[in-house]
Amino acid sequence: MNDAIWAGTVSIAGHESAELEAYLARPLGDRPRGGVVVIHHLPGYDDPTKEIVRRFAARGYAAVCPNLYSREGAGVSPDDQAAAARAKGGVPDEQLVGDVAAAAAHLNALDHANGRIGVIGFCSGGRQAFLAACSLQIDAAVDCYGAFVVNDPPAQFPLKAGPLISKAPDLSCPLLGLFGADDSHPAPDEVTVLAAELKRLGKEHEFHTFPDAGHAFFAVDRPAYRPPAALEGWKKIFEFYGRHLSA
Amino acid sequence: MCTYRTEKIELDGAGKGAAGWFTLSGGAVYVDHPYHACHEHTVNIDFTNAAEGPSARVAVELTEESALALVEAIQKALAAAPAGLASARRRPAGA
Secondary structure, three states: OOOOEEEEEEEEEOHHHOEEEEEEEEEOOOOOEEEEEEEOOOOOOOHHHHHHHHHHHHOOOEEEEEOOOHHHOOOOOHHHHHHHHHHOOOOOHHHHHHHHHHHHHHHHOOOOEEEEEEEEEEOHHHHHHHHHHHHOOOOEEEEEOOOOOOOOOOOOOOOOOOOOHHHHHHOOOOEEEEEEOOOOOOOHHHHHHHHHHHHHHOOOEEEEEEOOOOOOOOOOOOOOOOHHHHHHHHHHHHHHHHHHOOO | OOOOOEEEEEEEEEEEEOOEEEEEEEEEEEEEOOOOOOOOOEEEEEEEOHHHOOOOEEEEEEOHHHHHHHHHHHHHHHHHOOOOOOOOOOOOOOO
């Protein structure tokens, strides 16, 4: 068994050819493998997100997380980039789709790529994973507690993030949704509405709402971390990608 | 994503960031998940100068109690000083 991986920073050409910093991790073995685009949460391109990228590589996938806030300047620390991006209203949806498409193309150009691509996103990235899966040809999408897929954001919400449910007919792949029962964004009723709409449209989906867990229960460096939900969630993710990203 | 309204203000003063002192031109106050503080939500305050780029930022993340205590302390300190002493409109002595 060869479980060695390579991990490090790469540069990819994102939406409108913008140069993006990205964190790539891939197995060193030569078995064919699927690729996973990891979409970071609102606080940005941080160390725990890079750890998630390495986790996929250790399980046999090539994974990449583009720094969606790269446009705030090279050499700027990720927390300052995140604050600057937030002050501008966050990342426009069209730009996000272009950046994810570029990240997917980067993965598919690597040696041993099997051509199958998954996306996964956390927090605001959960909504963006759904957006990407409704805008691009993806093979498996995972939405971890993405808000404002169904509901409008509150009045005076500072980010450009509107509901996406009207795009559900264009969902290109199976969707795994992982949510916390105690979350208010998205609250369980919003998750129920999304599940009903996907069922009505005949879109393959699998939703799990974990008890005693709120928003960001996967975040190992935050008080919101809930090990039972996170461990079960990771199991669901790897089962799901195992079914849909195999050669 | 538990982020609501961001209060933006113009500021006139100086702050010390990672690269040293810089002139402040703006600020933002919002209640959201912190980047570093070990709480689920905090009152986040950024002191910035957009013209100098994203790195010109002093960031603090405070609990609600701390933020309210800070507001009270600022008001007490100002009330204890002669009115207008720290005003931008005040002319230097002898000018």
